[in-house]
Amino acid sequence: xxxxxxxxxxxxxxxxxxxxxxxxxxxxxxxxxxxxxxxxxxxxxxxxxxxxxxxxxxxxxxxxxxxxxxxxxxxxxxxxxxxxxxxxxxxxxxxxxxxxxxxxxxxxxxxxxxxxxxxxxxxxxxxxxxxxxxxxxxxxxxxxxxxxxxxxxxxxxxxxxxxxxxxxxxxxxxxxxxxxxxxxxxxxxxxxxxxxxxxxxxxxxxxxxxxxxxxxxxxxxxxxxxxxxxxxxxxxxxxxxxxxxxxxxxxxxxxxxxxxxxxxxxxxxxxxxxxxxxxxxxxxxxxxxxxxxxxxxxxxxxxxxxxxxxxxxxxxxxxxxxxxxxxxxxxxxxxxxxxxxxxx
Numbered sequence: 278x279x280x281x282x283x284x285x286x287x288x289x290x291x292x293x294x295x296x297x298x299x300x301x302x303x304x305x306x307x308x309x310x311x312x313x314x315x316x317x318x319x320x321x322x323x324x325x326x327x328x329x330x331x332x333x334x335x336x337x338x339x340x341x342x343x344x345x346x347x348x349x350x351x352x353x354x355x356x357x358x359x360x361x362x363x364x365x366x367x368x369x370x371x372x373x374x375x376x377x378x379x380x381x382x383x384x385x386x387x388x389x390x391x392x393x394x395x396x397x398x399x400x401x402x403x404x405x406x407x408x409x410x411x412x413x414x415x416x417x418x419x420x421x422x423x424x425x426x427x428x429x430x431x432x433x434x435x436x437x438x439x440x441x442x443x444x445x446x447x448x449x450x451x452x453x454x455x456x457x458x459x460x461x462x463x464x465x466x467x468x469x470x471x472x473x474x475x476x477x478x479x480x481x482x483x484x485x486x487x488x489x490x491x492x493x494x495x496x497x498x499x500x501x502x503x504x505x506x507x508x509x510x511x512x513x514x515x516x517x518x519x520x521x522x523x524x525x526x527x528x529x530x531x532x533x534x535x536x537x538x539x540x541x542x543x544x545x546x547x548x549x550x551x552x553x554x555x556x557x558x559x560x561x562x563x564x565x566x567x568x569x570x571x572x573x574x575x576x577x578x579x580x581x582x583x584x585x586x587x588x589x590x591x592x593x594x595x596x597x598x599x600x601x602x603x604x605x606x607x608x609x610x611x612x613x614x615x616x617x618x619x620x621x
């Protein structure tokens with residue numbers, strides 16, 4: 278049941294338009310009722326029955342029926358005058374970006390002005406435009422009506438089923454192209470990565486420089502430096518030439534420890550300098566020259582990447598193919614109590 282929100286009606290200043298809409302709605306119903314009656318009057322069965330039971334009506338209505346178009350032009354004149362009035366008001370209020378947008382947005386009113394049997398039915402669409410305008414200003418709430426919820430639900434079902442099938446079809450065609458040997462990796466490298474290589478190398482240089490600064494930091498780099506110290510110390514002690522220093526009396530162990538600490542400091546400093554001084558130009562040069570002869574297809578990377586893409590598309594298809602409207606309908610039905618009250 279529609280309820281009119283009087284407060285929103287006052288705040289929207291749509292009361293004059295609501296009155297005009299109600300007047301035009303009354304004229305519209307009179308026009309549609311007359312159109313239906315005249316169509317039935319033109320049939321032999323209705324005409325013969327009226328001639329038997331209401332002969333006076335036949336005599337009175339025959340001139341109107343024979344001048345049907347002239348009478349309909351009176352209604353068309355009323356609708357056309359109201360249409361032009363609304364158009365002028367829309368121009369004054371600047372409701373649209375261009376003054377000529379109004380007739381395009383209200384195309385059904387223009388078609389309804391054409392005096393033919395099929396086009397007259399478009400006058401009935403004015404009812405929906407009136408309801409839409411009232412709903413837009415929150416004067417009425419169509420969401421609270423059972424009819425609106427019914428049509429909205431099945432409209433969502435139709436759109437979801439249609440869109441899901443289109444998306445699944447597109448993804449399936451993409452999978453076929455990929456399985457047929459589509460040069461996906463080459464296209465990604467040439468059309469996606471190559472134009473963005475300066476940005477990628479700049480970002481990579483920033484990450485590497487930040488890593489070098491973190492290693493040299495007393496607060497954040499202690500774990501890395503300790504790991505380097507242990508790794509270098511283990512390598513130094515495992516070296517055959519350094520291990521012979523243990524045979525030197527008194528100073529052999531001292532020399533070994535000093536050598537281990539010196540090498541650790543050199544390796545750590547070299548690593549920090551390497552990471553801190555590496556800029557985007559050196560990285561870009563390394564990628565363009567050093568990686569030029571590298572062929573990822575030799576490692577079957579193409580096949581793995583295409584498999585990953587195919588599996589991702591399968592997951593997307595499975596997610597899209599889920600009929601969410603069924604789950605919503607089941608939830609709604611489960612929320613309805615099924616137990617009947619005991620009368621006894």
